[in-house]
Amino acid sequence: MDNGKVFEELIKICRTKGMLVLFAPFKANYGMVRKERIGIANDMNLENINKTLAHEIAHTYLHYDKGNILDNKAPDYEEQVDRAADMLLETIQIVGGVQG
Numbered sequence: 001m002d003n004g005k006v007f008e009e010l011i012k013i014c015r016t017k018g019m020l021v022l023f024a025p026f027k028a029n030y031g032m033v034r035k036e037r038i039g040i041a042n043d044m045n046l047e048n049i050n051k052t053l054a055h056e057i058a059h060t061y062l063h064y065d066k067g068n069i070l071d072n073k074a075p076d077y078e079e080q081v082d083r084a085a086d087m088l089l090e091t092i093q094i095v096g097g098v099q100g
Contacts, residue, residue: 003046009092010053014038017060021053031056050089058084 014021023042026032031040031052038056040049058081 003050005096006050006089006092007046007053009096010050010057010088013057013088014053017057019057019060033059051085054085054088055081058082058088 011021019036019038021038021040024039025043026039026041029039029041030044030048031038033039033056038053038060040052040056044052059077062080062084063077
């Protein structure tokens with residue numbers, strides 16, 4: 001898998017949704033969503049950045065109407081998001097013909 005191409009496709013999805021992706025030196029999280037921004041930890045390799053970005057994108061689709069999910073997470077939110085993120089990454093590889 002070409003992680004650079006996967007990253008480009010994930011950024012396209014963010015642009016389509018009007019989401020800005022920012023990199024920051026997080027201490028406790030790998031990523032988070034706040035309003036129209038997705039923050040990603042800046043100390044990861046590209047494969048982990050892709051997984052984290054897909055995870056946060058999935059939150060914007062699945063839990064956009066759930067209020068502040070940082071402080072009020074239902075137990076199944078993370079499992080739902082992990083599954084959706086895996087599906088998103090697999091779909092990018094299939095549809096985009098991203099192979100490595």
